[in-house]
Amino acid sequence: MNVQRNVKPRDLGDWPACLPLAVLFWSWAALIAFGPVLLLTLFSAAWAQPMTEWSAWARVTMFQVGGVAAVLTPLYFAPGIRRLARAARWALLGLPAAAVALAVLVCLHHTLP
DSSP states (O other), X not given: OOOOOOOOOOOTTOOTTHXXXXXXXXXXXXXXXXXXXXXHHHHHHHTTOOOSSHHHHHHHHHHHHHHHHHXXXXXXXXXXXXXXXXXXXXXXXXXXXXXXXXXXXXHHGGGOO
């Protein structure tokens, strides 16, 4: 007799620490990627200065977002990561996102005026 079980295995990746870690890592990546552009915009508006360096920082931000997408897309669809719980997957992928954004910022910083 062939009996099918409808019991899902216990998901060990959904620990309570995964969600705060995911928020921390992705916030760090967003701050590294969008922080300089937002700060430059804020300071330009505060002191009524023309936004001359905005385009260079926007180019760096585009490269950061593109680099993160290029690195994390294959990782996200890897079979080992797809089996993880959603919160664990985002926590695991948040740290490389921040590292790639920081690496692109360091590499392209010398091209800024």
